[in-house]
Amino acid sequence: MVGQSAIGRSFTPVTARVEPGRLRYFLNTLGERNPVYRDELGARAEGYSATPVPPTYLFCLEMINAERPFEFLTELKIDLARVLHGEQSFTYHAPVVVGDTLTFKSRVTDVADKKGGAMTMVVVQTEVTNQHGAHVADTARTVVVRN
Amino acid sequence: MSETANSHPAVGERIVHKTFPPITRHTLALYCGASGDHNPMHVDIDFAKAAGFPDVFSHGMLVMAYLGQALTDAIAPGRIRSFSTRFAAITQLGARLTCEGHVTELIEDKGEKQARLALTTKDENGEVKLAGAAIIAL
Numbered sequence: 434m435v436g437q438s439a440i441g442r443s444f445t446p447v448t449a450r451v452e453p454g455r456l457r458y459f460l461n462t463l464g465e466r467n468p469v470y471r472d473e474l475g476a477r478a479e480g481y482s483a484t485p486v487p488p489t490y491l492f493c494l495e496m497i498n499a500e501r502p503f504e505f506l507t508e509l510k511i512d513l514a515r516v517l518h519g520e521q522s523f524t525y526h527a528p529v530v531v532g533d534t535l536t537f538k539s540r541v542t543d544v545a546d547k548k549g550g551a552m553t554m555v556v557v558q559t560e561v562t563n564q565h566g567a568h569v570a571d572t573a574r575t576v577v578v579r580n
Numbered sequence: 581m582s583e584t585a586n587s588h589p590a591v592g593e594r595i596v597h598k599t600f601p602p603i604t605r606h607t608l609a610l611y612c613g614a615s616g617d618h619n620p621m622h623v624d625i626d627f628a629k630a631a632g633f634p635d636v637f638s639h640g641m642l643v644m645a646y647l648g649q650a651l652t653d654a655i656a657p658g659r660i661r662s663f664s665t666r667f668a669a670i671t672q673l674g675a676r677l678t679c680e681g682h683v684t685e686l687i688e689d690k691g692e693k694q695a696r697l698a699l700t701t702k703d704e705n706g707e708v709k710l711a712g713a714a715i716i717a718l
Contacts, residue, residue, distance in 0.1 A: 455614075461610075461614075462607065462611050463611075463642075467649070467653060469657060485658065487645065488651065489645045489648045489663075496616030503619075518640035521640070521644060525661060525662065525663075
């Protein structure tokens with residue numbers, strides 16, 4: 434069972450370039466036809482420097498590019514078969530567009546037992562910066578571990 | 581984007597609404613690759629059964645991606661300040677999802693006029709799968 438001692442634990446930073454082909458695969462999978470994600474000239478007309486990424490794509494960029502996508506689970510000795518995604522949040526500070534190179538830095542910010550210890554909620558917060566050092570987003574995921 | 585929400589929405593107004601085709605095993609396989617989330621729970625029925633589930637089920641983040649798509653059909657991506665959700669229930673294969681967003685509050689942050697939205701994703705039986713929120717710049 435994950436204990437309070439996990440709070441503050443940080444993980445290997447992930448560097449991710451926003452590649453157009455990978456992004457197109459995501460858009461096609463979702464049936465996303467919105468031209469803002471596909472038409473670079475249109476995106477520029479809207480004030481972006483290139484086509485922007487969809488609002489949940491930051492989560493994918495981190496997993497696609499991580500050497501060990503489930504590092505936080507293995508490091509905390511959590512069995513992948515016993516986790517569910519409980520909550521997810523994104524706070525956006527600046528646009529992320531095709532061609533950017535992002536750095537994701539994650540750490541555990543909370544661990545709480547629920548239902549008399551039948552479940553443990555683990556919160557991992559991630560700070561996202563771009564190639565210019567700009568802080569572009571903060572994300573937080575809560576995983577529910579079935580003990 | 582041509583279809584952005586009215587810049588003076590009213591509290592209670594529904595400004596996000598989109599329905600999606602049923603989630604298939606093919607969708608889950610594609611999303612596994614596209615998202616980098618290779619958790620076998622969503623594509624390998626043997627793994628799901630061994631973990632105590634009757635079948636594979638959707639990635640929560642696939643469902644959130646659909647909700648995000650519904651959101652940015654109405655609101656340009658650059659106007660979204662935050663987007664969050666709770667995964668209220670597992671989304672099963674075959675689910676036909678409807679995503680909606682209503683204005684709950686008009687607010688101001690550092691001089692920027694914003695709206696807070698309550699977001700939901702429900703399946704064809706009306707069961708809430710995602711209960712979320714967003715803050716958008718007006």
